Amino acid sequence: MTNLIDIKNVRHAYKTASGPLPVLDGLTLSVPEGGFVAVVGPSGCGKSTLTKLVAGLMKPDEGEVWLHGERVKSPRSTVGMAFQNPVMLEWRSILKNVMLPLEIVPTKLTKSQQEDRARYLLDLVGLKGFEDKRPSELSGGMRQRASLCRALVHQPDVLILDEPFGALDAFTREDLWQIMHQVKAKEPFTGVLITHDLRESIYLADQVVVLSGRPARTQFTLDIPETGPRDIDMLYTPEAADMLHTLRHQIEIAQGRAPAEDTAA
Numbered sequence: 001m002t003n004l005i006d007i008k009n010v011r012h013a014y015k016t017a018s019g020p021l022p023v024l025d026g027l028t029l030s031v032p033e034g035g036f037v038a039v040v041g042p043s044g045c046g047k048s049t050l051t052k053l054v055a056g057l058m059k060p061d062e063g064e065v066w067l068h069g070e071r072v073k074s075p076r077s078t079v080g081m082a083f084q085n086p087v088m089l090e091w092r093s094i095l096k097n098v099m100l101p102l103e104i105v106p107t108k109l110t111k112s113q114q115e116d117r118a119r120y121l122l123d124l125v126g127l128k129g130f131e132d133k134r135p136s137e138l139s140g141g142m143r144q145r146a147s148l149c150r151a152l153v154h155q156p157d158v159l160i161l162d163e164p165f166g167a168l169d170a171f172t173r174e175d176l177w178q179i180m181h182q183v184k185a186k187e188p189f190t191g192v193l194i195t196h197d198l199r200e201s202i203y204l205a206d207q208v209v210v211l212s213g214r215p216a217r218t219q220f221t222l223d224i225p226e227t228g229p230r231d232i233d234m235l236y237t238p239e240a241a242d243m244l245h246t247l248r249h250q251i252e253i254a255q256g257r258a259p260a261e262d263t264a265a
């Protein structure tokens with residue numbers, strides 16, 4: 001199968017006042033078309049840096065980033081992004097906030113088709129009836145749902161989610177996970193999810209990649225077996241407990257709290 005995202009042997013260091021800070025150290029990661037990969041790793045290891053390279057917002061010092069068989073050298077409009085604290089324009093309605101990327105990214109859609117698409121996505125995430133509200137009138141979970149719609153509105157090839165649910169309470173987060181599955185069934189995308197939540201990674205993704213501590217490289221990869229439509233109950237099975245245990249252990253290795261020779265497992 002061809003990979004939609006191909007990150008090949010990427011190295012990157014930030015220039016800082018006290019000298020170069022190596023952040024990525026020969027990182028390689030691929031996502032097939034329609035795949036959804038979760039990336040976990042210690043805080044500060046380089047996950048957000050990785051998302052900026054995929055979106056073309058930064059160029060790596062070495063190595064290559066490919067999207068759809070094209071080398072990424074500049075910002076890509078075919079990438080949709082959502083972050084932990086969505087920035088919404090308070091003077092615009094939720095509907096107009098969701099439509100924002102269509103004003104920036106060239107689109108063949110007419111104005112009314114653009115509005116239909118935004119309304120369709122808001123309906124899909126359960127925000128029908130909130131189109132005319134202002135961002136401050138929505139709860140954190142609702143704003144995050146709207147931000148997901150905004151990331152998807154221009155039908156991006158790639159969806160990058162950088163800790164999108166990190167600021168939400170546990171129950172709201174689980175609601176959002178289920179909505180993500182519903183959205184992916186209707187609006188298939190190729191995705192990269194950065195998260196600190198191991199349960200979230202195994203519930204949402206079909207592969208979990210653990211990055212080493214900074215400078216990051218791919219330390220461990222876990223494929224999540226496909227067992228049909230995912231139900232939140234899957235998180236309470238012995239198989240899920242095994243996967244979480246494995247990932248937890250890998251994070252401890254990445255943090256330097258467990259011996260590195262265990263990575264061969």
Ligand SMILES: Nc1ncnc2c1ncn2[C@@H]1O[C@H](COP(=O)(O)OP(=O)(O)OP(=O)(O)O)[C@@H](O)[C@H]1O
Pocket residue numbers: 014015016021023042043044045046047048049050214
């Ligand atoms: N523009 C920058 N200039 C200099 N250093 C930076 C810059 N951006 C990030 N860094 C540093 O690079 C390292 C990796 O940052 P990055 O944001 O990619 O980590 P992260 O894995 O996303 O962390 P977290 O899990 O806390 O979000 C950190 O040490 C950070 O301080």
Ligand SMILES: [Mg+2]
Pocket residue numbers: 047048049162
């Ligand atoms: Mg980050």
